[in-house]
Amino acid sequence: MDSTLERAAELLARARLPVFGGLFTDIEGATAAISLAEKLGGVIDHGASEGLSRAARVMRETGVAPSSFGEVRNRADTIVVIGEGPLARDPELLDKLFPAEPGLPRPGDNKRELILLGLDKAKTPKGVPVTVIDGKASVPELVALLAASVREGRFDLRDEALRGKIEKAAARLRDSAFAVFVYDPAELEEPVLHTVLEMVRLLVKTTRAATMSLAAPGNGEGVNLCSTWTCGLPVRTSFAGDVPDNNMWAYETERLIASGEADALVWIDALDGEGADRPKGAPAIVLTSKSARATRGDIVIEVGAAGADHDAALYLPPIAGIGMVKAKAANKDKPSVAEVLTRIAGLIDAKRAA
Amino acid sequence: MLVQLKGGRIIDPANDRDEVGDLYVENGRIVAKPDGREPDEVHDVSGKIVMAGAIDVHSHIAGTNVTLGRQLMPELPLLAAEGGQPILPSPAAWGSYATGIRYAEMGYTTVIEPAMIPTHAIEAHAELAAIPIIDVAGLVILGNDDYSLGLLRNGKAKSDELKDYVAWTLSHSKALGLKVINAGGSEAFKFNARKFGLDDVVPDYGVTSRGIVEAMQQAVEDLGVPHPPHVHCNNLGIAGNVETAVATLEATQGRPIHFAHIQFYGYGDEGEKGFSSGAPRLMEAVNKHKNATVDVGQVMFGQTITISGDVLRQFDGRRAANPKKWIISQGEGNGTGVVPYNYKKKSFVNALQWAIGLEIFLLAEDPWRVLFSTDHPNGALFVRYPEIFHLLMDRDERARWLDGLPEASRAASNLAGIARELTLSELAVITRAAPAKLLGLTDRGHLAPGAVADIAVYTEQKNKTKMFSAADLVFKSGNLVVRKGNVVRVTWGRCYHVEPGFDAQIEKRVSAFYDRYFGADPSWFDVSDAIHRPDRFATIPCSKS
Numbered sequence: 043m044d045s046t047l048e049r050a051a052e053l054l055a056r057a058r059l060p061v062f063g064g065l066f067t068d069i070e071g072a073t074a075a076i077s078l079a080e081k082l083g084g085v086i087d088h089g090a091s092e093g094l095s096r097a098a099r100v101m102r103e104t105g106v107a108p109s110s111f112g113e114v115r116n117r118a119d120t121i122v123v124i125g126e127g128p129l130a131r132d133p134e135l136l137d138k139l140f141p142a143e144p145g146l147p148r149p150g151d152n153k154r155e156l157i158l159l160g161l162d163k164a165k166t167p168k169g170v171p172v173t174v175i176d177g178k179a180s181v182p183e184l185v186a187l188l189a190a191s192v193r194e195g196r197f198d199l200r201d202e203a204l205r206g207k208i209e210k211a212a213a214r215l216r217d218s219a220f221a222v223f224v225y226d227p228a229e230l231e232e233p234v235l236h237t238v239l240e241m242v243r244l245l246v247k248t249t250r251a252a253t254m255s256l257a258a259p260g261n262g263e264g265v266n267l268c269s270t271w272t273c274g275l276p277v278r279t280s281f282a283g284d285v286p287d288n289n290m291w292a293y294e295t296e297r298l299i300a301s302g303e304a305d306a307l308v309w310i311d312a313l314d315g316e317g318a319d320r321p322k323g324a325p326a327i328v329l330t331s332k333s334a335r336a337t338r339g340d341i342v343i344e345v346g347a348a349g350a351d352h353d354a355a356l357y358l359p360p361i362a363g364i365g366m367v368k369a370k371a372a373n374k375d376k377p378s379v380a381e382v383l384t385r386i387a388g389l390i391d392a393k394r395a396a
Numbered sequence: 397m398l399v400q401l402k403g404g405r406i407i408d409p410a411n412d413r414d415e416v417g418d419l420y421v422e423n424g425r426i427v428a429k430p431d432g433r434e435p436d437e438v439h440d441v442s443g444k445i446v447m448a449g450a451i452d453v454h455s456h457i458a459g460t461n462v463t464l465g466r467q468l469m470p471e472l473p474l475l476a477a478e479g480g481q482p483i484l485p486s487p488a489a490w491g492s493y494a495t496g497i498r499y500a501e502m503g504y505t506t507v508i509e510p511a512m513i514p515t516h517a518i519e520a521h522a523e524l525a526a527i528p529i530i531d532v533a534g535l536v537i538l539g540n541d542d543y544s545l546g547l548l549r550n551g552k553a554k555s556d557e558l559k560d561y562v563a564w565t566l567s568h569s570k571a572l573g574l575k576v577i578n579a580g581g582s583e584a585f586k587f588n589a590r591k592f593g594l595d596d597v598v599p600d601y602g603v604t605s606r607g608i609v610e611a612m613q614q615a616v617e618d619l620g621v622p623h624p625p626h627v628h629c630n631n632l633g634i635a636g637n638v639e640t641a642v643a644t645l646e647a648t649q650g651r652p653i654h655f656a657h658i659q660f661y662g663y664g665d666e667g668e669k670g671f672s673s674g675a676p677r678l679m680e681a682v683n684k685h686k687n688a689t690v691d692v693g694q695v696m697f698g699q700t701i702t703i704s705g706d707v708l709r710q711f712d713g714r715r716a717a718n719p720k721k722w723i724i725s726q727g728e729g730n731g732t733g734v735v736p737y738n739y740k741k742k743s744f745v746n747a748l749q750w751a752i753g754l755e756i757f758l759l760a761e762d763p764w765r766v767l768f769s770t771d772h773p774n775g776a777l778f779v780r781y782p783e784i785f786h787l788l789m790d791r792d793e794r795a796r797w798l799d800g801l802p803e804a805s806r807a808a809s810n811l812a813g814i815a816r817e818l819t820l821s822e823l824a825v826i827t828r829a830a831p832a833k834l835l836g837l838t839d840r841g842h843l844a845p846g847a848v849a850d851i852a853v854y855t856e857q858k859n860k861t862k863m864f865s866a867a868d869l870v871f872k873s874g875n876l877v878v879r880k881g882n883v884v885r886v887t888w889g890r891c892y893h894v895e896p897g898f899d900a901q902i903e904k905r906v907s908a909f910y911d912r913y914f915g916a917d918p919s920w921f922d923v924s925d926a927i928h929r930p931d932r933f934a935t936i937p938c939s940k941s
Contacts, residue, residue, distance in 0.1 A: 069522055070928070101467050103721065105734075110727035112914045117586060138915055146542045146913055147600035149587040219588065246711075250588055252726050271463045271523045274470050274487030285486035288470070355518055358920055362727060363460060363516035365920030 051389035057306035063295035066260035068354035071379030089318025090258035093228030095290035109252035110362035116145035127226025150219025264357035346376035400435035403442035410842035424874035449505025449850030451831035458523035492526035503852030517569035536571035563898035573623030579608035620940030622836020624652035636665035638674030657693025657771035659753035675755035691769035694753035696776035705730035747805035786860035
């Protein structure tokens with residue numbers, strides 16, 4: 043172990059631009075990774091950054107109107123699920139959002155309803171009225187049509203059956219006491235996200251409305267939040283300059299490696315059941331909780347899986363925030379990501395002092 | 397190691413002390429002059445001002461809501477710096493690390509985050525733990541949550557169950573005290589209410605704001621929590637709301653309570669524009685109600701961002717967003733609203749808000765009950781504190797600022813007629829002694845032997861902005877951390893909290909509640925094992941548990 047860490051420290055100490063990618067880790071692991079990236083003037087990125095970065099940019103440009111999972115489950119009377127992403131991310135989502143038992147007091151007296159926009163096949167909970175809006179139109183088109191109809195604007199649509207469904211759904215949204223749009227930002231492009239937000243901003247003039255975004259895999263939300271409170275910016279941030287710089291295109295791990303800008307990769311893959319594909323092409327230090335398939339030249343360090351081998355703070359969708367997950371069977375033989383990175387940082391400090 | 401601070405003017409109003417003398421520090425504490433021992437280290441502070449480290453009783457520095465603000469507006473420090481505010485033009489300048497560094501440079505050694513969301517307490521504590529040097533504590537929000545409201549609906553306002561629930565929440569989230577924000581208003585917002593007053597009724601739950609605050613006061617008092625309920629009243633920011641503030645003060649019936657950022661409630665509705673200074677009326681009531689303390693929430697001109705659990709108020713405020721973007725986040729309990737805002741000198745309302753805050757400070761008969769705050773970042777970023785100290789201590793400086801304000805605002809304010817200048821001793825009360833007393837942090841805010849050695853040394857100068865922007869020396873728990881306004885050593889502080897006892901039955905009830913309504917387990921947001929740093933937490937005892 044010691045010689046492996048020493049080699050890792052060597053590689054990082056002489057790297058011009060190291061990138062910390064994957065970042066499938068807990069809050070302590072993320073904290074240690076960000077701290078080391080700051081020390082080295084490197085880049086931090088996350089394996090599920092595509093959706094995270096998109097959502098971050100929309101938020102920065104125009105704001106957001108999110109609702110927690112608990113509020114949606116208990117109080118939404120109309121839930122619009124957009125695209126296939128949400129149910130692909132969480133196949134039990136609909137059962138969670140429409141529990142059999144009545145929830146907390148909620149506004150209005152509408153029966154709770156589900157609208158599926160742009161997905162045709164879904165196992166829906168018993169007794170919940172469902173409207174499926176699919177047809178031949180794409181998800182962006184359907185969102186645009188619905189938005190036009192919600193604001194009672196004109197739109198051309200020859201498919202009369204689809205027009206009828208869109209108009210009925212729009213009327214329902216206007217009559218809802220609390221309408222919520224559920225989506226996965228990894229599936230929707232930015233203009234679509236903006237259109238959804240525009241619907242919310244229009245509806246809240248008279249009633250309640252919000253969005254619920256599916257959490258990114260690999261503790262993506264948790265790592266992103268940690269990055270934000272640490273350096274004021276979300277992931278895909280570089281510490282190479284005088285002040286941290288965020289850019290969802292420039293600081294993507296794969297691009298940095300393919301272009302040769304990054305000359306070392308720290309790949310962190312330390313959560314059970316979830317993993318991201320590691321880009322190849324740069325000397326790598328791999329911190330993994332999985333049986334490692336090392337490429338020649340990789341420095342592989344086996345670590346514990348956060349929340350399985352050791353207790354971990356992770357983003358938990360049911361509380362829409364960071365919570366503690368107790369280890370199923372604590373394994374003290376395996377170090378955590380935070381422990382490994384902290385030791386590497388110490389070795390680098392020692393080298394610099396020498 | 398025995399350290400001596402030699403020959404400074406020691407300003408320690410908690411011990412009625414304002415005199416030139418020496419101060420001794422050993423093992424992180426202030427000690428009496430030891431007989432027959434020479435100090436190991438001497439700092440000559442002759443001609444300098446020596447005070448306890450400053451304590452901020454209300455500053456939004458950590459947690460989900462603050463980080464939502466960072467996500468919405470990473471450019472805040474850049475815009476603020478561009479407008480001349482003393483902050484580095486980097487998104488990192490309002491990150492956790494920079495927060496601790498900048499506070500320390502000004503001589504602050506303890507800061508209270510006043511709005512932890514119970515279910516998100518782990519994030520709040522993780523963020524607090526990433527702030528160097530200063531000690532911290534968090535206040536946890538209740539009063540719009542369905543569990544409390546459910547108890548109140550069932551007539552259990554004075555029941556042991558509510559008391560146990562409050563105790564469980566404080567312990568579980570490692571909070572120092574309880575925060576109540578627009579009691580009932582955020583819940584009413586979930587039923588699409590757009591206004592909510594003291595005697596309005598929460599739909600479905602049938603309880604009023606007044607009833608919620610009373611019940612929480614009772615619970616906190618019964619538990620013997622040193623810090624009284626920390627209350628953000630209804631109708632924040634609305635013309636004429638001084639009446640709400642006065643009515644809320646009267647409703648406290650002589651029992652301990654703290655009202656946050658009352659400048660935002662110092663508004664009358666007189667005059668042509670229907671907006672006037674309510675400061676005289678408000679301060680008459682504050683001066684009379686000796687059970688109540690307040691912090692001011694001073695406004696300063698320039699770019700900032702408003703972050704609040706008063707989601708109903710923030711929803712209304714979204715129309716004034718500048719830049720034009722906002723977040724209304726609807727979550728358990730209060731939810732959050734984040735709205736960027738730029739206070740403008742040329743705005744009649746903003747200029748009057750600025751004047752009203754200063755009037756409140758200067759009309760206070762008892763500085764021990766009128767504490768310093770800007771409600772960072774809501775009224776102003778905390779980096780502006782030295783400018784405000786200057787305004788409070790120097791009437792010429794006030795006159796200079798007043799000259800640059802719109803005629804109508806000057807005419808509507810009583811500020812020009814107030815001659816009072818706060819003394820150094822009074823400043824030490826509102827920024828040190830009184831916050832410590834209010835929070836139950838008895839080992840700080842003063843310089844008597846036994847106190848933690850949190851000490852700030854300043855060079856006295858007429859320009860108080862300069863004087864307080866950069867402390868000459870700052871000691872945190874006896875360690876020299878700042879020299880000539882720059883951090884020379886990064887240490888890590890402690891987090892203070894209470895641990896009131898409760899009947900274990902409440903854990904089962906709360907678990908059943910979260911399981912049924914959220915599919916969640918309360919152990920997920922238990923802070924106990926979440927922060928892995930030795931000696932991070934210190935418990936402040938409650939008088940009745």
